Structure formats: C-alpha cells, structure tokens
Amino acid sequence: MLDDHSRAVAAHGVALDAPNTMNTALVLRRAIWRKTEPGWQVCGIPQVFYTDHGSDFTSRHLEQVAAELNIRLVTYLPGRPRCRGKIERFFDTINTMCLAGLPGYAPRGTLDRAGQARLNLPELDEAIGRFITNVYHQRPHSETRQAPHQRWVAGGFLPRMPESLQQLDLLLLTVxxxxxxxxxxxxxxxxxxxxxxxxxxxxxxxxxxxxxxDLAEIRLFHQGTFLSRAICPELAGTTISLREILASRSRHRRDLTATLASRRATVDELMTLRAGPAPIPADSEPDPEGPTPPAAERGGNARRLKLYARE
Known part of the structure; x- marks a missing residue:
C-alpha cells in the first residue's frame, strides 16, 4: 500500500494463498498503525483508499471498516490499466531491485522453479521490509524528485490515528x-x-x-454496545481458524459422498445377483447363436419401454 503524495510504502504483505479480505485487512492494519521499525514513519487513516475491483477490495467487510473509519473508497475504472500505474511501477521496482538479488530467485522460464526456493515466507517478508526502509525510501523518486521518506516527513504532516490499537483490531480483524x-x-x-x-x-x-x-471466542454487541465475550466449549484452549473448519467440513463431505457411492454400488450388485437371469417364455426358444436378450444383459430387472402409437 502506497501513500499517493510521497510514494512511500505504508505497509506490505506476503502470502502464498489467493488475495482475500483478511489478508487485505492485516496489511491495512499495518498501514494505519505506527511501525516498530525505526525510520518507518508512514502511518495514519487514509482519507481516500484507491483499489482495483478485486473481491477482497469490494467486500462487505471492507465497506464496513471504511464507514467506521471515515475512509472514502475509490475503485479504478475497469479495463484502464493506466489508472494503476503508480502501484504497478512499484511492483516492477520490487521485482528488479529486490527480488532479483535474493537467494533462490528464479525468473520465468527457469526449469524447476519450485526447487530453486531458498527462503521461507517470513524470511522473504523481512527481506522486502529491509529493501523498503533501507533502499526504496531513501532513493529519490523519478517523478517527485525526492526520497519517499523525506517527502513524507516534510511539512510536519500529522496523520489521523485511531483511538487505540484494540479499536483498530476490532474493526479490521473481525467480521x-x-x-x-x-x-x-x-x-x-x-x-x-x-x-x-x-x-x-x-x-x-x-x-x-x-x-x-481463531473461532474459539466471539464478541457480542447489543444495540451498539459491547455485551460480552462468548466461548465455544469444544474449542476452549485451542486456536482453530475458519479455514480449518471449512476444510474439515469439505473433507467430511467428500468422505460421506465416497462412502455412499460405495454402498450404493454394493446394494446394486446384491440386487442384481438376487434377481437372477430373466425367465424365458415357454412359447419361445432362444436362438443359441443369436444375440443375448437385452433383459438378460441387465440381470432381468430392466423394464421394457412402452411405446404409444401417437407419440
């Protein structure tokens, strides 16, 4: 997330899963609250939040957060990539000046790209953070002609901050x-x-x-006022995420489907064996060299299709 005026990085996040509302909320939390890294002073509630039309940016949760924090949401025009020029330019800077020098870098076309990995996710996140604070924030920007950190601190700008970190977590990290x-x-x-x-x-x-x-505990609000915290007895003392619960339900559903399919096949086979071959009418003798009657092929249980003269 970039500050539009100074081009300084307000926050960044690295994840292996697809973009989602919770990852966006975590990065926005880091962008708003004060940083622990020395020299990284970019913080505060933005007046306007520019995003694309991704589902993580157009979610109901982000709309609620924007309403609570008095943030105006603005989405880029669809099909107009030039509207995202500033953030795309920063991505290119990360790719060429940061990632290209890290151990295990494998550009497109490299054979066995997964086998080239040398850094885990926390190490990659830390490396990008060091590049932002030590290199990117200190170099003059090609358009502003000032270093992003210098342009941010110039003029004594005072950012608008939330009342507390607990209030910010309650808005951003909960649904x-x-x-x-x-x-x-x-x-x-x-x-x-x-x-x-x-x-x-x-x-x-x-x-x-x-x-x-973490679904072990929830917070309840009655008529806009905090009521209490409620605990799930089954999850007390543990940390279980919504993703784990949904994954467990999906696995259970697949197991049930496979079990039902297996039992259905067994029942069909038993019914076929119990029915036996179809009886042969007394007034007709089967041709030993002719084709097998269709009813015998289906175990004698198949019903003949009735045909009507007017159909």
Whole structure:
C-alpha cells in the first residue's frame, strides 16, 4: 500500500494463498498503525483508499471498516490499466531491485522453479521490509524528485490515528454477523457459544464479531454496545481458524459422498445377483447363436419401454 503524495510504502504483505479480505485487512492494519521499525514513519487513516475491483477490495467487510473509519473508497475504472500505474511501477521496482538479488530467485522460464526456493515466507517478508526502509525510501523518486521518506516527513504532516490499537483490531480483524441469542447460547458455523451474561438476553438480536483466524471466542454487541465475550466449549484452549473448519467440513463431505457411492454400488450388485437371469417364455426358444436378450444383459430387472402409437 502506497501513500499517493510521497510514494512511500505504508505497509506490505506476503502470502502464498489467493488475495482475500483478511489478508487485505492485516496489511491495512499495518498501514494505519505506527511501525516498530525505526525510520518507518508512514502511518495514519487514509482519507481516500484507491483499489482495483478485486473481491477482497469490494467486500462487505471492507465497506464496513471504511464507514467506521471515515475512509472514502475509490475503485479504478475497469479495463484502464493506466489508472494503476503508480502501484504497478512499484511492483516492477520490487521485482528488479529486490527480488532479483535474493537467494533462490528464479525468473520465468527457469526449469524447476519450485526447487530453486531458498527462503521461507517470513524470511522473504523481512527481506522486502529491509529493501523498503533501507533502499526504496531513501532513493529519490523519478517523478517527485525526492526520497519517499523525506517527502513524507516534510511539512510536519500529522496523520489521523485511531483511538487505540484494540479499536483498530476490532474493526479490521473481525467480521460482523447478525445472530439471535437462543436458550443454549449463540450458534455460529455449527458451533455453540456460551456466556452467563446471555441468560438475560434470550430472544434478543445481537451483532457477533469474530476473528476468522481463531473461532474459539466471539464478541457480542447489543444495540451498539459491547455485551460480552462468548466461548465455544469444544474449542476452549485451542486456536482453530475458519479455514480449518471449512476444510474439515469439505473433507467430511467428500468422505460421506465416497462412502455412499460405495454402498450404493454394493446394494446394486446384491440386487442384481438376487434377481437372477430373466425367465424365458415357454412359447419361445432362444436362438443359441443369436444375440443375448437385452433383459438378460441387465440381470432381468430392466423394464421394457412402452411405446404409444401417437407419440
């Protein structure tokens, strides 16, 4: 994520999975909050957030976050790649000046690209961070004629910050879902969450906020006010993500489908053996050299198709 004025990097993220809302929220959190790295002063809530039309940028979650933080979302025009020139230029800088010098770099066309890997994901993330702070932020930009870090600190700009990191995490790293409190707790993703406070709110509608990376605990809000934290007894003391739960359900569904298909084939085979060959009518004798009757090929269970004169 780049600051449009200074071209300084507000935050970056490295991931192997496809772009998704949670990864975007994590990078936006790093962009807004103060950095722990010395000399990396870019932070603050942006006034305008320019994105493309990716599903991770047009999600309902990001719209809620933008409304809470008073951020105006602007998407690039579809089919107009020149609108993304600044960020694409930065990607090219990363590829040519940073990645090309790292151990295990394998450009397109290299045989066995996966076998060339020398860095794990945290090491790659750290290497990109060092390049941003030590090289990119200190070099004059070709358009602004100033180093991104120098242009950011010039003029004494004071960024707009959230009240606390806890408030920022609550907005960015949790997803809001409406639910109703039942006598046995709150139901979410087939799990049951309990808390003694909920006994006085049975039948009431609440907003559930949860972290997709850890579903052991959820936060409940009633009429805009924090109500309580609810715990899932089955997940207490463990950290289980939404992705793990969905993957487990998919595996269970595939196993059930395979089991049902196997049992169905066994039942069909037993029914065929029990039925035996089709009986031969007394007034007709089968031709020993002729073709096998179709009914005998299907075990005698196949019904003849009735034909009507008007069809």
């Amino acid at each position: 809001a879902k409406p639910r109703k409190i039942h006598p046995d707790g709150v139901h979410l993703f087939g799990l049951r969450y309990l808390d003694p406070t909920l006994a006085a709110y049975v039948g009431e509608s609440v907003i559930v906020r949860y972290d997709p990376r």
